[in-house]
Amino acid sequence: MAMVPSANLLAPPNVWRRMRHRLAVVRHEPALLIVAILTLFFLYLIVGPVLSILGDAFVVQSGDSARLHQDEGSLTAYYLARVFASKMSSILIWTPLVHTLSIAVATVTLALTLGVTLAWLINRTDVFGRRWFATALVVPFMLPTWTFALAWTTIFKNGTVGGQPGWLQAMGFATPDWLAYGYLPTVFILTLHYTPLVFLIVGNALRRLDVQMEECARILGAGTRTITFSIVLPLVRPALLSAALLIFADCIGEFAVPYLLGLPINYDTLSTGLYRALSSRQNGVAAVLAVAIMTMGVITLLIDIRMMREARRFVTVGGRGAMERRQPLGSMRHLAASLPVLCVLIGVVLPLLTLFLSTVMILPGRFTPDNFTLAYWIGSDLHTIAMRNGILVAPDFWIAAWNTVRIVGIASVISGCLGLLVGYGVLRSPVSLLGNILRQITFLPYLVPGIAFAAAFLSLFAVARGPIPALYGTPFILMLALIAENMPFASRAGIAAMTQLGREPEDAARVAGAGFLTRMRRIIIPIQAAPLATAILLPFISGIKGVSLFVILAVPATDVLTTYSLRLLDYNYDQAANAVVLMIALVAWLGTVLIQRISGAGLSRGLES
Amino acid sequence: MPEISLHNLVKAYGKSAKPAVDGVNLTVADGEFMCLLGPSGCGKTTILRMIAGIEHASGGTIAIDGRPVDCVERGQFVPPEKRHVGLVFQNYALWPHMTVARNVDFGLRLQHVDASEREARCRDVMTKLRIIDYADRYPSQLSGGQQQRVALARMLAVNPGVLLLDEPLSNLDAALRLEMRAELRRLHETFGTTIVFVSHDQWEAMTLADTIAVMEGGHLQQVGTPDEIYARPANRFVAEFIGNPRINMIPSRDRKGQETDTASLGLKLTERLPRDVPIDVCGIRPEDIRLCETPADGALPFTVESIMPTGGSWVIELAHGEDRLFHSTQSRPRVRPKDQIGCLLPDEALHLFDGSGRRMSIPGYGMSAAA
Ligand SMILES: Nc1ncnc2c1ncn2[C@@H]1O[C@H](COP(=O)(O)OP(=O)(O)O)[C@@H](O)[C@H]1O
Numbered sequence: 001m002a003m004v005p006s007a008n009l010l011a012p013p014n015v016w017r018r019m020r021h022r023l024a025v026v027r028h029e030p031a032l033l034i035v036a037i038l039t040l041f042f043l044y045l046i047v048g049p050v051l052s053i054l055g056d057a058f059v060v061q062s063g064d065s066a067r068l069h070q071d072e073g074s075l076t077a078y079y080l081a082r083v084f085a086s087k088m089s090s091i092l093i094w095t096p097l098v099h100t101l102s103i104a105v106a107t108v109t110l111a112l113t114l115g116v117t118l119a120w121l122i123n124r125t126d127v128f129g130r131r132w133f134a135t136a137l138v139v140p141f142m143l144p145t146w147t148f149a150l151a152w153t154t155i156f157k158n159g160t161v162g163g164q165p166g167w168l169q170a171m172g173f174a175t176p177d178w179l180a181y182g183y184l185p186t187v188f189i190l191t192l193h194y195t196p197l198v199f200l201i202v203g204n205a206l207r208r209l210d211v212q213m214e215e216c217a218r219i220l221g222a223g224t225r226t227i228t229f230s231i232v233l234p235l236v237r238p239a240l241l242s243a244a245l246l247i248f249a250d251c252i253g254e255f256a257v258p259y260l261l262g263l264p265i266n267y268d269t270l271s272t273g274l275y276r277a278l279s280s281r282q283n284g285v286a287a288v289l290a291v292a293i294m295t296m297g298v299i300t301l302l303i304d305i306r307m308m309r310e311a312r313r314f315v316t317v318g319g320r321g322a323m324e325r326r327q328p329l330g331s332m333r334h335l336a337a338s339l340p341v342l343c344v345l346i347g348v349v350l351p352l353l354t355l356f357l358s359t360v361m362i363l364p365g366r367f368t369p370d371n372f373t374l375a376y377w378i379g380s381d382l383h384t385i386a387m388r389n390g391i392l393v394a395p396d397f398w399i400a401a402w403n404t405v406r407i408v409g410i411a412s413v414i415s416g417c418l419g420l421l422v423g424y425g426v427l428r429s430p431v432s433l434l435g436n437i438l439r440q441i442t443f444l445p446y447l448v449p450g451i452a453f454a455a456a457f458l459s460l461f462a463v464a465r466g467p468i469p470a471l472y473g474t475p476f477i478l479m480l481a482l483i484a485e486n487m488p489f490a491s492r493a494g495i496a497a498m499t500q501l502g503r504e505p506e507d508a509a510r511v512a513g514a515g516f517l518t519r520m521r522r523i524i525i526p527i528q529a530a531p532l533a534t535a536i537l538l539p540f541i542s543g544i545k546g547v548s549l550f551v552i553l554a555v556p557a558t559d560v561l562t563t564y565s566l567r568l569l570d571y572n573y574d575q576a577a578n579a580v581v582l583m584i585a586l587v588a589w590l591g592t593v594l595i596q597r598i599s600g601a602g603l604s605r606g607l608e609s
Numbered sequence: 610m611p612e613i614s615l616h617n618l619v620k621a622y623g624k625s626a627k628p629a630v631d632g633v634n635l636t637v638a639d640g641e642f643m644c645l646l647g648p649s650g651c652g653k654t655t656i657l658r659m660i661a662g663i664e665h666a667s668g669g670t671i672a673i674d675g676r677p678v679d680c681v682e683r684g685q686f687v688p689p690e691k692r693h694v695g696l697v698f699q700n701y702a703l704w705p706h707m708t709v710a711r712n713v714d715f716g717l718r719l720q721h722v723d724a725s726e727r728e729a730r731c732r733d734v735m736t737k738l739r740i741i742d743y744a745d746r747y748p749s750q751l752s753g754g755q756q757q758r759v760a761l762a763r764m765l766a767v768n769p770g771v772l773l774l775d776e777p778l779s780n781l782d783a784a785l786r787l788e789m790r791a792e793l794r795r796l797h798e799t800f801g802t803t804i805v806f807v808s809h810d811q812w813e814a815m816t817l818a819d820t821i822a823v824m825e826g827g828h829l830q831q832v833g834t835p836d837e838i839y840a841r842p843a844n845r846f847v848a849e850f851i852g853n854p855r856i857n858m859i860p861s862r863d864r865k866g867q868e869t870d871t872a873s874l875g876l877k878l879t880e881r882l883p884r885d886v887p888i889d890v891c892g893i894r895p896e897d898i899r900l901c902e903t904p905a906d907g908a909l910p911f912t913v914e915s916i917m918p919t920g921g922s923w924v925i926e927l928a929h930g931e932d933r934l935f936h937s938t939q940s941r942p943r944v945r946p947k948d949q950i951g952c953l954l955p956d957e958a959l960h961l962f963d964g965s966g967r968r969m970s971i972p973g974y975g976m977s978a979a980a
C-alpha cells in the first residue's frame with residue numbers, strides 16, 4: 001500500500017492517462033476506423049457533389065465569361081437572376097414549377113383515393129378474390145414508370161411528332177395532343193404506378209389496427225360511417241400522410257414519364273427543364289434548377305419527418321394478433337371486385353399486352369394475321385437500317401445488357417456491402433457522434449431527386465479535380481452515382497440488420513478468440529447473408545429500372561438497357577425499344593420475386609422500406 | 610489456474626450518469642468458485658463483461674494471473690480475443706448459423722488445433738454436457754436448457770482458465786436448475802477452473818458458490834463464504850438481501866432520529882442493549898426468534914396474526930402493538946391466529962447496525978445459530 005501514493009505522484013495528469021487507455025481500447029476496435037473512413041468517403045461521394053452544384057449556381061461557368069464580362073469561376077448572381085427574375089423565368093422555372101406541382105398534387109390525390117379504397121376492399125371486406133388481388137395489385141409498382149408511358153404512346157401517339165403512329169391514329173381516330181401527351185397521361189400513369197404504394201402502406205396500417213377498437217365503438221352505438229371517420233381514418237392518418245409525402249417527393253423528381261410524354265409538346269416539368277438546360281450546356285442555369293429541385297425534396301421530406309414524429313404518439317395502437325374481421329358485402333361481393341379487376345387490367349395487363357403486341361406487329365394498329373411477326377425479337381435481315389437483327393440476336397442488346405449487369409450489378413454489390421459496414425460502424429462506433437454523422441450523410445441522397453443528384457455528380461466529376469481524373473464517359477461515374485443513390489436504403493437495411501443481430505454473437509466470438517476479420521467472415525457476414533442479399537438485389541432492381549442517372553451520366557460507350565431503349569426510340573424503332581423495355585420489366589419483376597423468396601418477408605414490407 | 614483481481618474498478622456509461630460499477634476491489638483466488646450476487650441493475654454483468662474485455666474500465670485495474678489486462682492508469686488494454694477467458698452470456702449468444710458441433714469447435718479451430726484432436730475434445734465436452742445427440746442441430750432447434758449447455762460447452766471446449774457465467778440458472782425451469790447446478794459443481798471439481806458467476810438469486814448463490822461477493826448500486830458490500838454472509842452480514846443491505854423470509858429489522862429510533870415511543874418493541878429492546886453505542890436498528894432472523902407459550906422470563910408479549918405454510922416450513926406473523934415480526938419454523942406450529950404468546954429475542958441472535966447501516970461488533974451479540 002505504501003507504493004500507491006508514490007505511483008500517483010509519478011503518474012502524468014489524469015486526462016492524459018485516460019486518453020492513452022482510450023487509445024489502447026480503440027486500437028482493438030476497428031469500428032472507429034471503419035466509421036472514419038466511410039464518413040470521409042461519403043462526404044466526398046454524397047456531400048461533395050451537392051456542394052459542388054450549389055457552388056456552380058453562383059459561379060461563372062465555362063463558356064459564359066465572355067457574355068457576362070466576368071472571369072470564369074468568379075462569383076455571380078446572374079444564373080439566379082436569369083432563372084428567377086428575367087424574361088426567361090416563366091419558361092425556365094415558373095411554368096415547369098406549376099406543371100410539376102399540379103402533376104404531383106393530382107397524382108397524390110388520385111392515388112390516395114384509389115389506394116385507400118382498394119386497401120379497404122382487400123383488407124376489410126370479403127370481396128371476391130381478395131387474396132389474389134393482394135398480390136396482383138402491387139405489380140404496377142414493380143414496373144418502371146416509363147413502361148406505362150411507352151404503352152400509352154403505342155396506343156395514343158399522334159402526328160405531332162414523327163415516326164410510327166399510335167394504334168388509334170393508324171386506325172383513323174385522330175387523338176388530340178391533350179390526350180396523347182402532357183398533363184393528362186402523366187398524371188394517369190403516375191397514379192397507376194403509385195396507387196399500389198398507398199395500397200401497401202395503408203393496407204398494412206389497417207391490418208395492424210385492432211378490430212376491438214372498432215367493435216368497442218360499435219357497442220357504444222356508432223354506425224359504420226362514424227366508425228370510419230372518427231376511429232379508422234384518424235388512426236391510419238399517419239400512414240396516409242407518409243404515403244402522400246413519399247409520392248409527392250417522388251413525383252417532383254420523376255423524369256422518365258415527362259421526358260417521354262412531355263417533351264414532344266414542350267410540356268416541361270422541373271426535371272425535364274433541368275435535363276434540357278444540361279443538354280444545351282447551360283450549366284449555371286441547370287445548377288440553379290437542380291438546387292431548386294433539391295430544396296423542394298428536402299422540404300417535403302422534412303415535413304414528413306416532422307409529421308412522423310408527431311404521429312409516433314399513437315403509432316403503438318396495433319393490437320397483437322388482432323382478429324380478422326371483415327365486412328360481408330353480400331351480393332355485392334362480386335360486383336365490388338370489378339374495381340380491383342379494372343386496376344389490374346389497366347395497370348398490368350393492358351400496358352404489358354400492348355407493349356408485347358407492339359413488338360410483334362409490323363405496322364401499328366393493324367390486327368391482321370400477316371401483320372404479326374417475331375422478327376423484332378429473333379429475326380435477322382430486318383429492313384431497319386441500324387438494327388438489322390431482332391433484339392435477342394442483336395449484339396448491341398447483349399452488350400447493353402452486359403453493361404447493365406456489370407455496372408448496376410457491381411454498384412449494387414458494393415452498396416449492399418457498404419450498407420452492412422455502415423450498419424456495423426454506426427452501431428459499434430465507440431464515438432457515437434461520428435456514427436450519427438455517418439448515418440445522416442448516407443441518408444442525404446434520399447432527399448435529393450435522382451435527376452438533380454445526377455446533375456450534381458456531373459458537376460463534381462465531369463472534370464479532373466486533384467488526384468481524381470475526369471470520370472465522365474467512364475463506367476465509374478455511373479457506379480459511384482448508383483452507389484451514392486443507393487446508400488439511404490442500403491445503410492438503413494444495414495443498420496436495421498445489425499441492430500437486430502445485437503452485439504452478443506460477435507462478443508461471444510471475441511471471447512472465443514476471434515480477431516476482427518475472422519469475426520466478419522465467420523460470424524457477421526454469414527448471419528447477415530439474407531439481409532445482405534436483399535440489400536444487393538433491391539438496388540439492382542431499382543438501378544435497372546432507373547432512367548434519370550443514366551440519361552445524364554451515360555455515354556454511348558457505357559450504354560445500358562435503359563439508354564439503349566431510349567436511343568432505339570429516338571430512331572423510331574419502336575418495336576425493338578418496346579422489346580427491350582419488356583425485358584427490363586421482366587428482370588425487375590423476377591428480381592422482386594427473388595427478394596421475396598430470400599428474405600421470406602412479405603413483398604409489402606420489402607417495398608415499403 | 611489464474612487468479613483475477615480487481616482494483617478500484619470503475620465503470621461509467623456516459624459522463625454524467627452514476628457509475629454502474631464504483632470502486633470495486635475484489636480478488637478471485639485461483640480455482641475459486643465465486644458468485645457476484647446482487648439485485649438486478651447493480652453492475653454484476655458489467656463487471657463480468659469488463660473481466661472478459663468486451664467492455665473497458667473507466668478507472669482502476671483488472672489483472673488476470675498477475676498480468677494487468679485493463680489498466681486505466683497505465684493505459685493498458687488487452688482485447689478479449691487475447692485474454693483466454695470463457696464467458697457464457699445470459700441469453701447464450703449462440704451463433705444461429707452454425708450447428709451445435711460447429712458452435713462448440715469454433716474456438717478450437719481458431720487455435721488451429723488439428724482435426725482429430727479437435728474432434729475428440731468436442732466429443733468429450735459434448736458428451737459430458739449431454740448434448741452429443743444434438744450435434745447436428747441448429748441452436749433454434751434446441752430448448753433453453755440445451756442451448757445453455759451448448760453455450761457452456763462452447764467455452765469449455767477450449768478449456769479456459771477462467772470461466773465467467775452470467776446468470777447461469779435463471780432462465781431454466783426448476784428441474785433443470787437442479788440438474789445444471791449439479792453439473793456446474795461437477796465441472797468445477799473436474800476441471801478446477803476459476804469460475805465467477807453472476808446471480809440475483811440468493812438460492813443460486815448460496816447453493817453453488819464457495820465465496821459470495823454481494824453488490825449493490827455498483828459497490829461491493831461484502832465478500833465471504835455463504836455461511837459468513839448469512840451469519841455476519843456486514844451491513845443492513847446484506848442482512849436484508851440475504852435470507853428468506855427476510856430478516857426482521859427493529860428500529861431503535863423513529864424516523865426523526867428520536868427514541869421511539871415507550872410502547873414500541875424498539876425501545877424495549879434498546880433497554881437491554883449497551884447504552885453507550887449509537888445503535889440504529891436491530892435485526893433478528895426469523896428462525897432465531899423463540900416462541901414460548903407461557904410468558905417466560907424476558908419474553909415479550911405478542912399476538913399471532915397469521916400463519917403461512919410455505920411447504921415444509923411455516924412463517925408466523927407476530928404483532929406487538931404496531932410492530933410486526935416474522936418467525937419461521939420447521940415444525941408444525943401449535944399456535945393459532947389471535948393466540949397470545951411470548952417471544953424470546955436472544956441477545957446473541959441480534960444483529961446491530963449503526964446509523965450508516967454498518968454492522969456493529971459488540972461482544973455477545975450477532976452470533977446467530979449458523980455461525
Ligand atoms: N451499455 C450500457 N449503456 C448504458 N448503461 C448501461 C449499459 N449497460 C448497463 N448499463 C447500466 O449499468 C447498470 C448496471 O447494469 P448491469 O451490469 O447489466 O446490471 P446487472 O447485471 O447487475 O443486472 C444498470 O443501471 C444499467 O442500466
Ligand SMILES: [Mg+2]
Pocket residue numbers: 650653654655
Ligand atoms: Mg445482468
